[in-house]
Amino acid sequence: MRYGTVVVFLILLLPTVEATGYYYNFIIQDYWIQPDRSVRLSLDVKITNEGPPISGLIWKIPGRVERIQAWDREGGELRVSPVQRDNYTEVEISFTSPIPTRGHGGFRLDCTVEGAVEGTGPEFRGGFGGFATERRVESYVVRVWGPPGTRLFLASSPARAFENFAELGRTLSAGESFEGIYTIFYRTPLSYEVSLSETLSNPGERDSTVLLDVLLFHRSEYQFATLCTSSHPLKSLYLDEENNWHANIEVRLRPGESEEIQLQLLYITEMYVCPTPQAAGRLEEIDESLARYLQPDTWWEVNNPSIQELATQLVGRESDVYTIAYRLLQGVGGLITYRETELRQGALKTLAQRTGDCDGYSDLTIALARASGLPARLCTGWVPRENGGFGAHAWVEIYTPAFGWQSVDPTWTKEGREYIFKSEPTRLQRAVRGLSSSDSSISIEYFGPSPTISEAVEISAVEDSDILPMLLQACRLSLEMAGRLVGQENPVLAEARNHYNLAENFSSAEHARRSLEYSSQILANLGRKAQLERELPLPSWVIILILAVGGVLTVGTLLRRR
Numbered sequence: 001m002r003y004g005t006v007v008v009f010l011i012l013l014l015p016t017v018e019a020t021g022y023y024y025n026f027i028i029q030d031y032w033i034q035p036d037r038s039v040r041l042s043l044d045v046k047i048t049n050e051g052p053p054i055s056g057l058i059w060k061i062p063g064r065v066e067r068i069q070a071w072d073r074e075g076g077e078l079r080v081s082p083v084q085r086d087n088y089t090e091v092e093i094s095f096t097s098p099i100p101t102r103g104h105g106g107f108r109l110d111c112t113v114e115g116a117v118e119g120t121g122p123e124f125r126g127g128f129g130g131f132a133t134e135r136r137v138e139s140y141v142v143r144v145w146g147p148p149g150t151r152l153f154l155a156s157s158p159a160r161a162f163e164n165f166a167e168l169g170r171t172l173s174a175g176e177s178f179e180g181i182y183t184i185f186y187r188t189p190l191s192y193e194v195s196l197s198e199t200l201s202n203p204g205e206r207d208s209t210v211l212l213d214v215l216l217f218h219r220s221e222y223q224f225a226t227l228c229t230s231s232h233p234l235k236s237l238y239l240d241e242e243n244n245w246h247a248n249i250e251v252r253l254r255p256g257e258s259e260e261i262q263l264q265l266l267y268i269t270e271m272y273v274c275p276t277p278q279a280a281g282r283l284e285e286i287d288e289s290l291a292r293y294l295q296p297d298t299w300w301e302v303n304n305p306s307i308q309e310l311a312t313q314l315v316g317r318e319s320d321v322y323t324i325a326y327r328l329l330q331g332v333g334g335l336i337t338y339r340e341t342e343l344r345q346g347a348l349k350t351l352a353q354r355t356g357d358c359d360g361y362s363d364l365t366i367a368l369a370r371a372s373g374l375p376a377r378l379c380t381g382w383v384p385r386e387n388g389g390f391g392a393h394a395w396v397e398i399y400t401p402a403f404g405w406q407s408v409d410p411t412w413t414k415e416g417r418e419y420i421f422k423s424e425p426t427r428l429q430r431a432v433r434g435l436s437s438s439d440s441s442i443s444i445e446y447f448g449p450s451p452t453i454s455e456a457v458e459i460s461a462v463e464d465s466d467i468l469p470m471l472l473q474a475c476r477l478s479l480e481m482a483g484r485l486v487g488q489e490n491p492v493l494a495e496a497r498n499h500y501n502l503a504e505n506f507s508s509a510e511h512a513r514r515s516l517e518y519s520s521q522i523l524a525n526l527g528r529k530a531q532l533e534r535e536l537p538l539p540s541w542v543i544i545l546i547l548a549v550g551g552v553l554t555v556g557t558l559l560r561r562r
Contacts, residue, residue: 021051023174025104026139031128033185035147037117039063039128046073046106053098054105058090061113065089068111072096078107120388121461122187123426124150129168130180137172146185151271153424156182161273186271190425191462193470194265194382196455198442202253204449209252211235211532212453215441216245216265218379218429222272225428226474226516231262237481238527242377244431248530253451266462266470267428274403274421280321281401283373290399293375297437299346300367306351311371321400324374325420329413332365338411344439358394359439361410365396366437375399377434379407380441382459384426390459394439395419397432405432428459445532468503471512475500478519485526492518 025046032040041061047054070078070093081092091109099105117126129142145165146152155166159181166183196216202208217225227237227247236248251259274280296302314331315324339355347367350360362378369376376398383393395409400421407427409419423429433439442455462470479496486493496518503511 022047022049022054022099023135024048024133024137024140025106026141027131027137028139028141029129029143031142031144033117033124033126033145033147033150037119037124039113039116039126041109041111041113043109044106045108046104047099049099049101049103049105051101053100054095055098056092056094057107058092059109060085060088060090061111062088063113063115065091066112066114068109070107070109073104073106073108080109119184120384121426122150122190123184123384123424124186125182125184127180127182130178131172132177133172134175136174139169140172140178141167141169142181143167144181144183146183147187150185150187152183153186153271153273153422154182154184154419157418159183184424186425188269188271188425190269191464191467192267192269192428193460193462194267194428195458195460196263196265197458198261198263199258199454199456200251200253200261200444201258201452202255202449203452205255206448207252207254208446208448208451209250209532210451211445211530212249212251212261213443213445213529214247214249214261214263215431216247216263217267218244218431220429222270222423222425223429224268224513226266226471227263227477228266228470228473229262229264229477231260234477234481235530236527237478237523238529239524242432242435246529250530250532255449264470264473266467266474268467269425269428271425272407272423274406277406277421278322279402280325280406280421282321283319283324285401286373286375286399287401290375293377293399293434294370294373296367296370299344299363299437300370301346301348302367302370304348304367307347307367307371310351311368314368315372321374321398322420324369324372325398325408326418328365328368328372328374329408329410329418329420332361332368332410333413336361336364346437358411362394362396363437365408365410369396369398375434377405377432378437378439379429379432380439381430382428382457383424390428390457392457393427395427397434447532468507468509468512471509471516472500472504475503475512475515475519478516478523481527482519482522486522490522492521496522 025048028044030042034040064084065082068080068082070080072078072095076096078096079094083090093107117124119125124147128144143165150164152161152164152166155161159166159168166181168181172178196214198212198214200210216227219225232249234247235250238246240246249261253259301307314327318324335354336350337355340357344359345356347363350356350364366376366378376396379395379397381393382390385391395407397405397407400406406421407423412419431441442453444453479500482493482496496515499511499515502508503515
């Protein structure tokens with residue numbers, strides 16, 4: 001069962017104002033998120049008064065307000081009286097000179113707000129700039145800035161997104177309310193250690209020889225991953241048809257025996273946001289070689305009439321890839337209610353029941369995309385849980401003529417917060433599957449009694465000082481595996497060794513990654529899935545070789561241990 005997350009939308013409601021006979025010329029708000037998750041709020045307000053003189057205003061700011069100051073528009077300091085309520089702070093602002101009838105006035109306010117930002121570690125998220133008033137606002141501006149060293153990952157529509165801040169400018173009619181901007185910022189790059197523990201057990205009464213195939217990771221332009229160590233000798237490291245890396249390990253288990261295999265991986269991730277998603281291309285530009293990613297499979301019932309009908313309803317004759325992706329994600333999000341399921345349902349059952357977890361959301365999106373002529377495939381990996389740690393997750397990639405395969409997440413898409421053509425640095429991608437709908441990460445071949453297998457996964461952040469030692473371990477392992485496939489004088493292997501030596505001598509993570517790139521070229525081109533070596537049912541002493549020497553048959557014997 002996979003873990004799905006629904007992001008909580010916190011709305012930081014800006015003040016409601018208790019006064020009459022005026023309107024706002026402008027309200028400008030700047031929110032600076034701090035590394036400790038507090039927020040510095042700077043507020044600039046200008047008022048035109050058409051009613052009785054205004055001697056003060058009351059503003060309500062959600063959260064706990066600290067270190068507050070206010071000034072009039074001439075720079076004179078104003079008296080402020082904050083009162084903490086249950087979930088907001090009520091701030092009374094007293095003007096030194098009342099704003100006269102048919103006059104102008106206003107104030108500037110600076111304060112620190114606690115409790116407005118969620119997220120842990122490298123993530124900072126929250127809602128800002130919500131507003132409700134009975135007065136019109138001629139110019140309403142909200143800007144949200146991330147902490148130093150972060151990048152903006154998501155800003156809810158219709159805000160404009162920039163590298164490290166989001167901005168919205170609009171007018172508000174009298175009585176109109178605005179829920180604010182929802183933003184997510186990340187500190188990047190991030191590094192994680194992924195520890196896989198594979199436990200094999202032999203419940204039978206005879207020896208069992210097992211060839212274990214473990215899917216390790218998938219590399220992309222925004223994710224580097226590598227195998228650092230293995231508790232058992234590797235038979236093979238290889239790349240499959242969809243560019244997933246696998247490890248093969250052979251284990252012999254005696255009756256009743258269990259064996260635990262430990263694999264240590266390093267993931268280094270970047271945040272990815274497609275800069276121009278609307279320029280993704282059109283269906284007619286997709287190459288025919290991708291037709292395999294339009295086919296039905298066990299969990300993707302593409303040809304079912306219900307799937308076909310819904311695809312037509314959502315997409316119609318649209319051929320713009322971004323528009324199709326947007327409609328599919330909004331359609332699936334509107335139809336399906338999140339509910340964790342014990343077993344995978346597939347697209348058709350998810351549609352029929354109108355409920356599902358991330359598997360169901362993803363399977364239905366893939367089936368609908370393929371039914372619409374848009375190549376799609378399944379992604380599996382891990383994402384942070386709301387209550388801490390990481391959990392398994394599934395999402396989707398669709399093919400775009402302009403940008404290649406692009407990530408979309410139907411489980412997390414909400415109106416105004418589309419997870420289209422973007423990926424957080426906290427999302428660790430283990431595999432992609434499009435030629436088969438299977439989501440299995442482990443397979444076995446065995447000779448003897450059927451073994452049982454289980455997997456445990458632990459994920460933890462890696463300190464910068466630990467990255468190089470892990471990369472050097474990965475280099476040594478990859479050099480060993482590549483060296484089995486080519487001669488020692490191979491020029492690619494020589495380059496891999498050269499960069500490893502530079503990495504070790506000059507403590508260079510860059511050279512370590514270059515070494516891994518070269519050794520990976522060899523493994524990708526020549527590495528193959530290992531074959532299970534079955535023992536022959538022969539006696540202990542057996543004649544296995546007959547040599548003809550000078551016309552005389554010489555019998556050689558070889559001791560073979562069963």
